[in-house]
Amino acid sequence: MDLSTVELWHTTDGQRIMQLDTLGVLSMAISPDGKTIATGSCDHKVRLWEITDGTLLRTLTGHGDYVTDLAFSPSGELLASSSTDGTVIIWGNQGEP
Numbered sequence: 467m468d469l470s471t472v473e474l475w476h477t478t479d480g481q482r483i484m485q486l487d488t489l490g491v492l493s494m495a496i497s498p499d500g501k502t503i504a505t506g507s508c509d510h511k512v513r514l515w516e517i518t519d520g521t522l523l524r525t526l527t528g529h530g531d532y533v534t535d536l537a538f539s540p541s542g543e544l545l546a547s548s549s550t551d552g553t554v555i556i557w558g559n560q561g562e563p
Contacts, residue, residue, distance in 0.1 A: 472488065512529075
C-alpha cells in the first residue's frame with residue numbers, strides 16, 4: 467500500500483491549511499461545518515481527522531474492501547461510505563453504523 471498525501475489549501479490566499487500523510491487514500495469528504503475531513507482507504511477503513519491540526523479523531527471499520535466514496539449528510543451528523551465490496555455504510559455521529 468502506498469503512502470498518500472492529502473493537502474488542504476485556502477482558495478482565497480493559496481495557503482496550505484493542513485497536510486495528512488496516510489496510507490492509500492482513495493476518497494475524501496469535508497464535513498459541512500468545515501471542522502472534519504473523512505478519508506477512505508485501500509485498507510478498508512474510514513478515518514476522521516481534525517482539519518485545523520490533522521489529528522486523527524477516529525478510525526471506522528466495517529468494509530471488506532477499498533473505500534471508494536464518502537459523503538456527509540447536510541447536518542454533518544451522518545457519514546455515508548461505500549466500498550468495492552458492494553457495501554454502503556451509514557455511520558452515526560458516534561462512529562457506529
